[in-house]
Structure formats: structure tokens, C-alpha cells
Amino acid sequence: MSIDPLEYYRPEEWGKFIAFAAKHETPFLMVNLDIVRKNFEELRELFPFAKIYYAVKANPAVEVLELLRDLGSCFDVASVYELDKLLSIGVSPDRMSYGNTIKKSRDIAYFYEKGVRMYVNDNIDDLRNIAREAPGSKVFFRILTEGAETADWPLSRKFGCHPDMVYELIGEAKRLGLEPYGASFHVGSQQRDIGAWDSAIAKMRYLFDGAEEQGVKLKMINMGGGFPANYISKTSPRELYASEITRYLSEDFGDEHPEIILEPGRSLVAEAGVMVTEVVMVSQKSFHSLDKWVYIDAGKFNGLIETWDEALRYPIYCDRIGEDSEDFIIAGPTCDSQDIMYEYFRNPLPMNIRAGDRLFWLTTGAYTSSYCSVDFNGFPPLKTYIIK
Ligand SMILES: Cc1ncc(COP(=O)(O)O)c(C=O)c1O
Structure with a gap:
């Protein structure tokens, strides 16, 4: 057929x-901006409590970035080149996070000089670099997640670390004068199994409790991307993703859950x-x-x-x-x-x-x-x- x-x-x-x-x-490639707008607004409605950080890498066309800037999106930035592009269209650095776990010391310094104050981290050397080049900044820690088998484009293994290691990094961040701000995960792009968010959010609970034992109150969960788009093999509707993920959050964190960040790429563009x-x-x-x-x-x-x-x-x-x-x-x-x-x-x-x-x-x-x-x-x- x-x-x-x-x-x-x-x-x-x-x-x-x-x-x-x-x-x-x-x-x-033709890109219809009305469809990007529709997807952004739909996601905002489905997750009214979340801040959206568009993952620029998914489609960095200036017109797409300008549209999302005007719709009030924040941005997940992977490199100094994406940073420069966003700055050139007037996005302020407080609407960006440096979301790549793999970064050179001098690139961290560049982000800091340009005003970015939020950084992802999953290892001790990078944490020391952030403390030195971006003193006092907010750091969120990326954990390894399951779900590789059910995502069309898995993102685990290469990024994140075991929650026990995050536990150590949180303490170290505090000692280094950084602000251990939150934790993140990415369940894999085009994730078909909504349950992947359930186990990741449960790990967040474990981490938040562990941080408190060290006198640190984490304030943010970054749930990454993974929300689906419409390809040949169908997925559940996005409404079901949203209602289930919201339920997982309230089961583990109650109704007063921490600040939630989403980093959609594929599902928007x-x-x-x-x-x-x-x-x-x-x-x-x-x-x-x-x-x-x-x-x-x-x-x-x-x-x-x-x-x-x-x-x-x-x-x-x-x-x-x-x-x-x-x-x-x-x-x-x-x-x-x-x-x-x-x-x-x-x-x-x-x-x-x-x-x-x-x-x-x-x-x-x-x-x-x-x-x-x-x-x-x-x-x-x-x-x-x-x-x-
Ligand atoms: C850190 C990070 N956040 C968000 C995304 C976007 O994910 P998706 O396209 O599945 O929405 C990616 C994709 O590679 C990523 O690396």
C-alpha cells in the first residue's frame, strides 16, 4: 500500500x-513554520507546568529559532556555534542551557563570558572545569536511563552516569562553589515506551532524596526529549504521553513537584x-x-x-x-x-x-x-x- x-x-x-x-x-527540505508553531503550542498545553528548551540540533534553521524565540521558548544548546547563532538573533543567555555533557574547558569559559549560567554534567573532570570557568553556575546532573530498545534513536550509554555517581558529583559541586540545581535524563529519541519516563522519574526521586541527605535541595528535573513524531510505525498519542508522565511525576513528587524542563527536538520540528x-x-x-x-x-x-x-x-x-x-x-x-x-x-x-x-x-x-x-x-x- x-x-x-x-x-x-x-x-x-x-x-x-x-x-x-x-x-x-x-x-x-521544506519546513512549514505553522506546523512548528502548532506543535510548540500543543506541547505547552500538554505540559503547562514545564519550561520548554528547544533542542537546537534538531533543526537549527534561523527562521525556526526566531519563531520559537518569539513563542517564548528557551534553548538547549550543544556548542559554541549554536550559542553564537542564538545570540545573533537576540536570544538572551538566561534562556539557554549548555546541555552537552561533552565540552571543552574553553567552550565553558565562552558560554560563561556570554552570560549562560546553566550547565549539564555527568563526570568529575567536566565538573571541575565548570567550577573553574563558570564559577557559581547552576549545574544539573544527567543520569543513565533505560529505554534504548524501545527508542528508534537511542541516546543512552554515551551520556549520563549512574545515580550513585551523581550522588558524589552533587556533593563535589557544592564543595566547588557551584549550585547543584537539578538532574536530567533523556529516554531516547522517538521513545515508544511511555514507561521509560516512569523508571527515569523514579530515579530522580532517589537522587533528590540522596541530595537532601547531603544538605542539598535539588530544584529542577530536566526530562529531555524523546516525545514522538508521526512516522510509519505509529506511537501512542502525545496526550497519553503527557497524562502518563504527569501521573508519574505526581506519584513520585506529589503535586508540588520541582521545576520541570523539557528539551523537545523531534516532536516540534x-x-x-x-x-x-x-x-x-x-x-x-x-x-x-x-x-x-x-x-x-x-x-x-x-x-x-x-x-x-x-x-x-x-x-x-x-x-x-x-x-x-x-x-x-x-x-x-x-x-x-x-x-x-x-x-x-x-x-x-x-x-x-x-x-x-x-x-x-x-x-x-x-x-x-x-x-x-x-x-x-x-x-x-x-x-x-x-x-x-
Ligand atoms: C541533550 C538533548 N536534549 C534533547 C534532545 C532532543 O531530543 P528529541 O529530538 O528526542 O526530542 C537531544 C537529542 O539528541 C539531546 O541530546
């Missing part, structure tokens, strides 16, 4: 994408984006092979890297309509054998698909344009067009 774009977009939204796409040469690509070639590798290959003009290195291990399954719509469909292997244009998006997850495309046909990749507003190579095989980074 081919994809019906109207299962993903309202007719007027889809109409806008199609009309805009017809006038531009592929490959490119993914659905706002549609990537348009063109078929370069269709082929078979032998006369009797059952596999048919479709090569298109953008691949893993031009915005579709989250198809790595076929992790994210984008809905793909082909503009050749009215014909029977068949499964195809879909690959990118570079001379790299890794540049195959889907080999095992088969995509129904029109049987007679041919060079020049267009494939529309729905729900591609997150982690596409920001994830491109700049010159691999000479291909330039993916162009982003903003649709208002």
Missing part, C-alpha cells in the same frame, strides 16, 4: 508543500518538514533478481542519516500515481556502499517508477538538514526552504 500524505498532513498543508515543491529543483528527492535511476542486478533498486538524488549523507540501521522509517510518497505498487530497495547517490536507506524495510512504490519521478519524504523536519555532509562526493548540504 502506498503512503497517503493526507494521513500525515491536513489538505491545505499538503497542498502548500506540493505547490512549493513544483517550483524547485531537488533535493531540498519533524512533522513540519518534507524532503523532496528525485529518482536518478532504477535498476536490477541480474536478469533473475527479485530485488529492484531505486537510486535517488539524496541519501544518508544528504539528510537521511537517521535511516542508519533503518532506525527511522519515514513515510515516502511518490508523485507517480494510479499504478500498482511494489517493494524497492532505496539508495542514495554517493559512491559509498553504506549509502542505502532501506534494504530490509521494504517500501511500496509505483511499479513503473522511473528516473525523474519525485519521492517526498514526510516527517523529515528533524535531524536532516543539520545532519548533512558538506562536500561528500561533491554534493552540497541539503537546501532548506521555509514555508510560512
